[in-house]
Amino acid sequence: MVSAKVKIKNPTGLHLRPAGMLCKESLQFQSSIQFRYKNSLANAKSVLSVLGACVKCGEEIEFICDGKDEEAALAAVVKLVEDGLGE
Numbered sequence: 384m385v386s387a388k389v390k391i392k393n394p395t396g397l398h399l400r401p402a403g404m405l406c407k408e409s410l411q412f413q414s415s416i417q418f419r420y421k422n423s424l425a426n427a428k429s430v431l432s433v434l435g436a437c438v439k440c441g442e443e444i445e446f447i448c449d450g451k452d453e454e455a456a457l458a459a460v461v462k463l464v465e466d467g468l469g470e
Contacts, residue, residue: 384447384448384449384453385447385448385449385453385454385457386445386446386447386448386457387445387446387457387461388443388444388445388446389443389444389445389446389461389464389465390441390442390443390464391438391439391440391441391442391443391444391464391468392440392441392464392465392467393440393467393468393470394440394470395440395470396437396438396439396440396442397433397434397436397437397438397468398434399430399434400468400469400470401468401469401470402430402433402434403430404463404468404469405427405433405460405463405464405468406427406428406429406430406433408459408460408463409427409428409456409460410428411459412448412450412452412455412456412459413450413451413452414448414449414450414451414452414453414456415428415448415449415450416428416446416447416448416456416457416460417446417447417448418436418444418445418446418447419444419445419447420436420438420442420444420445423436424447427446427460444464446460446461448460
């Protein structure tokens, strides 16, 4: 299991389009990919779970990846968030 904290930079937070991008990227990996926000865990492979977390701009989340390709999965989702999730 590997984890990393990252700050959401895009101005509108994790709304539908960035949530979809995060989900699409996460689904490319076999590992489970979750993120912790406040006191809850969200499944990064589920758009509804990502949207339900209600993450706003400037908030910090912690990705937790576990599985065969966990290192690559973590690197990919962290890079996607740091690059602004397409915005």
